[in-house]
Amino acid sequence: MxxxxxxxxxxxxxxxxxxSYNFSKIEKVVEPILEKVKRGGDKALRKLALEYDHVELDDLWVSESEFATADSHVPDTLKEAIQMAYSNIKKFHEAQHQSKLVMEVMPGVVCSRRSVPIQKVGLYVPGGSAPLFSTVLMLAVPAILAGCQEVIISSPTNRLGEINPVVLYTANLVGVKRVLKLGGAQAIAAMGYGTQTVPKVDKIFGPGNQYVTVAKQMLAKQDVAIDMPAGxxxxxxxxxxxxxxxxxxxxxxxxxxxxxxxxxxxxxxxxxxxxxxxxxxxxxxxxxxxxxxxxxxxxxxxxxxxxxxxxxxxxxxxxxxxxxxxxxxxxxxxxxxxxxxxxxxxxxxxxxxxxxxxxxTNHTLPTNGWAKSFSGVSLDSFVKKITYQRITEEGLMLLGPTVERMAEAEMLDAHKNAVTVRLNKLREDGISGKSGKKSPEDGESLLFSKG
Missing domain, CATH: 3.40.50.1980 (Nitrogenase molybdenum iron protein domain)
Structure with a gap:
């Protein structure tokens, strides 16, 4: 060195x-692949598998019998190693669950926040020169723990249309039953756009070569999220x-x-x-x-x-x-x-x-200097944080004038009026904001209960 x-x-x-890469050159290769999948769906995926991976796929998905066969091809010593890794990764990511936050910021004004799992996620597992079955653990374990409704894996096959048995064993171990026999940019396109048999996902995770990376970045400009920029x-x-x-x-x-x-x-x-x-x-x-x-x-x-x-x-x-x-x-x-x-x-x-x-810990991490602004994959990567607020009559009497003044200063009359019409009605009803009632009635909503 x-x-x-x-x-x-x-x-x-x-x-x-x-x-550095010539991304414009790579984009010229990836763009038509994305377009073919978007228009042609499953038929296009089969053609691209034949063109790029030299394999004819009768079925795009791994069957139950293939899962069973894979299990018998993994040595017991390797299974034990994977199970230990699974245990450690599960423990550490399970501990990342955040409890619901409920706070009364002032009398009658209660704010809350909770974690909600991303509904559909696609996990890309490279399988080129070295099938990265460890990536299955790193991505699928937090996805399952987060409670994602649908979790699919996509990984390239060999010339016989078979996915590495260790990848399938690990997927089955962690609880992912849907595995696509696709690699490269076409796999990303399938999960990003959806086809006749492949569900469109909300977020795509996983490392890959430069074509996979560019495909993810191109789709991220449209309507699917990705884990992070990569290099x-x-x-x-x-x-x-x-x-x-x-x-x-x-x-x-x-x-x-x-x-x-x-x-x-x-x-x-x-x-x-x-x-x-x-x-x-x-x-x-x-x-x-x-x-x-x-x-x-x-x-x-x-x-x-x-x-x-x-x-x-x-x-x-x-x-x-x-x-x-x-x-x-x-x-x-x-x-x-x-x-x-x-x-x-x-x-x-x-x-x-x-x-x-x-x-x-997770091995899916920001590269290319993105560690200055991005975190690695964690349980948080598979959830969204939704905030809520609940204001009582008395709470609005206390907070409303502040909102009115701020809206007026920004010359947003309708914003101000949305408060004013309510305050006028409350004053007509004799609500003063001094009754001491601080929060919603018991049982109104678990969103505003700390339990």
């Missing part, structure tokens, strides 16, 4: 430049003289093997340790089955040597990495000051791989 010692601010910006996967590893070189190198390579456009960055306060880690990268790289992919990713990556942890923290927060591994002395101290990162791995015995699979 290229090593830079105390680079200038201008040079640092150049070093940390993310890989190539990335990691920043922070080390000092106390760090274990072999551990740090393994973390860099774990990210590099994701894809040739992945970006891995090392930020170090020790020149000697940086050299040791670089040697370890070379040593460990040679043993990887995805060596060529990792090598290409390393070409886009860098090791940066800085004077102290203050500079290290500045780089971390300016870069906003998807994954941040803090492998320094007293890592918690540095972690507390991080404000821009998708997920943080604290301490030498917390590899990114743990979060990718089984620690309990």
């Amino acid at each position: 290229a090593i830079y010692e105390n680079p200038s601010a201008e040079k640092l910006k150049e070093i940390l430049q993310r890989p 190539p996967s990335e990691v920043l590893v922070a080390v000092d003289k106390h760090s274990n070189a072999a551990y740090a190198a393994s973390d860099l390579l774990a990210q590099a093997e994701h894809g040739p456009d992945s970006q891995v960055v090392l930020v170090s306060t020790s020149k000697k340790k940086t050299a040791e880690i670089n040697e370890e990268v070379v040593k460990q790289l040679d043993k990887l089955s995805r060596k060529k992919i990792a090598e290409k990713a390393l070409e886009l990556s860098a090791m940066i040597i800085v004077e102290d942890k203050k500079q290290m923290l500045q780089i971390i927060n300016d870069y906003g990495p998807e994954h941040l591994i803090i492998s320094t002395d007293k890592p918690e101290k540095l972690a507390e000051k991080v404000v821009n990162a998708g997920s943080v791995f604290v301490g030498e015995f917390t590899p990114e791989s743990a979060g990718d699979y089984a620690s309990g």
Whole structure:
């Protein structure tokens, strides 16, 4: 990996430049695919599967017998591993449930907020060079826990029209029974537009290649939501003289093997340790089955040597990495000051791989600097927050004049009048706003009850 010692601010910006794509070129490929699916529905999906995946699909959906067959093809040891990961992810996401908020902000004026599940969600699970069954856990578990009414998965098949059995086993384990045999932009189009047999979803989740990413972004301009903007996967590893070189190198390579456009960055306060880690990268790289992919990713990556942890923290927060591994002395101290990162791995015995699979946190995270403004996927990603307000007669007598004055100042006469007509009637009825009645009658609505 290229090593830079105390680079200038201008040079640092150049070093940390993310890989870029010609999105207009990709859009020209994706747009006709979206249009074909929008117009042709299931028939178009079958044609596109044949054209791009070279597979003839008799049925777009996985059958019950295919689920059963998949189960028998997954080794028991792998099932046990998946079940442990499932347990941890479920526990952590279940704890993210937020209770209803009810507050009387002033006498007779009660506001409340509750979480409501998004009704229909589509989860894209990549299945190209490496079928990411872990993504099933990361997306389907919070979707089920949130109470989404309809949850569907879409994942590409092999040339025989079969989805990887581990993907199907994991889907069945978490409770998703509807799995589409589709990959690429056409899968996103199917879920975004809906067809004769595929329901139109309200929100699409999941990672994918550049065509999947662009398809999601294009559909997000229309009438379907997406989880977050996405780019190539990335990691920043922070080390000092106390760090274990072999551990740090393994973390860099774990990210590099994701894809040739992945970006891995090392930020170090020790020149000697940086050299040791670089040697370890070379040593460990040679043993990887995805060596060529990792090598290409390393070409886009860098090791940066800085004077102290203050500079290290500045780089971390300016870069906003998807994954941040803090492998320094007293890592918690540095972690507390991080404000821009998708997920943080604290301490030498917390590899990114743990979060990718089984620690309990979610691995669907903002990339390309979006960690500065986006969170990773969580239970919150699958719910909406709806607010309510309930005002009694006395409450309106107290609050109404304030609303009237504000509406009048903004020259919105109808807004003012909507209050005025009510206040005039209440005054005619002799309501003063001083009766002490503060909230709606008991039993009127559970929305305004804290129980």
